[in-house]
Amino acid sequence: MPSIREAFARVETAALGCLAGLSPAVRRRAPNGLEFLSLCILFSFAVLLVSATPPEKHLSIYSTAANYSLPIVQRQGHDYVGLLELLDPLGTVSAKSDPPRWRIHYNNILGDFTVGKNHARIQGRDADLSAKFLIENGRGLVPLASLGSLLPRFLGGPATLHEESGRLFIGSIATHFTASVALDDPSQLIFHFTSPVNPSVATEPGHLRLTFSREPLTSPASPTLTFGSKTIPSATYSESNGTAQITVSGTVPLMASFSNDGRTITLSPAKSQTSATAVPAPSNPAPQEPAANQSASIPRRYFAIVDASHGGNDRGEALSNTLAEKDVTVAFARRLRQELENRGISTLVLRDSDANLSLDERAFFTNTTHAAVYVALHAASNGHGVRLYTALLPYTSEDDRGPFRSWTTAQQSSITLSQAVAASVATELRKQQIAVRTLTAPLRPLNNIVTAAIAVEVAPSASDLSQLTSPDYQQLITTAVANGIVAIRAQLGAAP
Numbered sequence: 001m002p003s004i005r006e007a008f009a010r011v012e013t014a015a016l017g018c019l020a021g022l023s024p025a026v027r028r029r030a031p032n033g034l035e036f037l038s039l040c041i042l043f044s045f046a047v048l049l050v051s052a053t054p055p056e057k058h059l060s061i062y063s064t065a066a067n068y069s070l071p072i073v074q075r076q077g078h079d080y081v082g083l084l085e086l087l088d089p090l091g092t093v094s095a096k097s098d099p100p101r102w103r104i105h106y107n108n109i110l111g112d113f114t115v116g117k118n119h120a121r122i123q124g125r126d127a128d129l130s131a132k133f134l135i136e137n138g139r140g141l142v143p144l145a146s147l148g149s150l151l152p153r154f155l156g157g158p159a160t161l162h163e164e165s166g167r168l169f170i171g172s173i174a175t176h177f178t179a180s181v182a183l184d185d186p187s188q189l190i191f192h193f194t195s196p197v198n199p200s201v202a203t204e205p206g207h208l209r210l211t212f213s214r215e216p217l218t219s220p221a222s223p224t225l226t227f228g229s230k231t232i233p234s235a236t237y238s239e240s241n242g243t244a245q246i247t248v249s250g251t252v253p254l255m256a257s258f259s260n261d262g263r264t265i266t267l268s269p270a271k272s273q274t275s276a277t278a279v280p281a282p283s284n285p286a287p288q289e290p291a292a293n294q295s296a297s298i299p300r301r302y303f304a305i306v307d308a309s310h311g312g313n314d315r316g317e318a319l320s321n322t323l324a325e326k327d328v329t330v331a332f333a334r335r336l337r338q339e340l341e342n343r344g345i346s347t348l349v350l351r352d353s354d355a356n357l358s359l360d361e362r363a364f365f366t367n368t369t370h371a372a373v374y375v376a377l378h379a380a381s382n383g384h385g386v387r388l389y390t391a392l393l394p395y396t397s398e399d400d401r402g403p404f405r406s407w408t409t410a411q412q413s414s415i416t417l418s419q420a421v422a423a424s425v426a427t428e429l430r431k432q433q434i435a436v437r438t439l440t441a442p443l444r445p446l447n448n449i450v451t452a453a454i455a456v457e458v459a460p461s462a463s464d465l466s467q468l469t470s471p472d473y474q475q476l477i478t479t480a481v482a483n484g485i486v487a488i489r490a491q492l493g494a495a496p
């Protein structure tokens, strides 16, 4: 099997290290009927060149309550928006125009504005405006540039204004994305989004453009991303007039397919595409590759990812003078894969060698494979039996921690399912008379994984450490874990 291609561009933080050399090779998977609502949009480079007439200037507002847009008007050389219109979708609001005064109630907050003044009073405290307050037809107009400071006074939480591009984020609502070349097929580019997206797709010679007019998409660390792919060398993020765009450069016509409930967009060469469910994975990435051997290369999808924790320089716990946790976890992982495969569950061991793999890489890789369940294996010398962990997600405060935020709460949408997996595995372990504790912990990379995810920490059943390397004990544990996953298989398969 070919080794995993390098070319990972994790754009949310910094570029990730390469996974070259990790085996077994992993195939980029085709859409699977269980999880995919696949919508394929095929454009040819020759088809269209969208020439949009410049739209009126407007402000896009993203919030948990609603996403909406408002016109931006220019007065006296400044951009203005109506404050009542802006607050209206967010809460209970009323305004009274009594020129030159204009008062607005938002929930329990009173704002007091005066025409021609560049300061106002909100709840009796002064608030500076970047330009004079205006009233037009009873509408109170505030300068756009002041919204970043003005709105938190009404909303009691953060509001982030992208003034240049006319985008306003209320609270911590941003959608982040990553982009990476498919692990074994450098002609495919995969975008992962932290929330479902539904951009419009347009192509012109040499480019495919995704336009996000409703989604609170935010910029990666660097607006220009390069992928080291001949067919898709780079992509650029930009935003203007209330929309965000990702412009992907391609040397061949590209098609976009949506999956994972709109959280994944895969770009691939249009001409080598036969259907949404048969993505060819040619061994030769040349775009002109004939489709002759496609049937032999229909990718396989892994249902389960088993992660042997630690590895390489990270030895994990020193279980004894000679026994490192990283070696025990690999042994358990291989056995668990065998038990799962025996039950018809396709399984990938994420670390099947003594590789160094960062937690980010493990999570990112798992998220990329669209597996239904992720199981991290740990071993411990203290305690008895098995501890089962599910993620304890960070408290969601209104403090915006930027692009890392959604990465740390990626598990949010699957946490209930993860707990169900843990409960099912616990039941099976107890049937084998194994002591079990189920715990929640802020344990990485569980937090970062979008699918059902648990960590299994195995300790000896008595105080005899040699159990950890005993085939019988490993068999007992992995059989129970596999049974627990099989018992909940239908539920896992039905998950998005």
Ligand SMILES: [Zn+2]
Pocket (backbone or CB within 6 Å): 309, 310, 316, 317, 325, 377, 378, 379
């Ligand atoms: Zn460990």
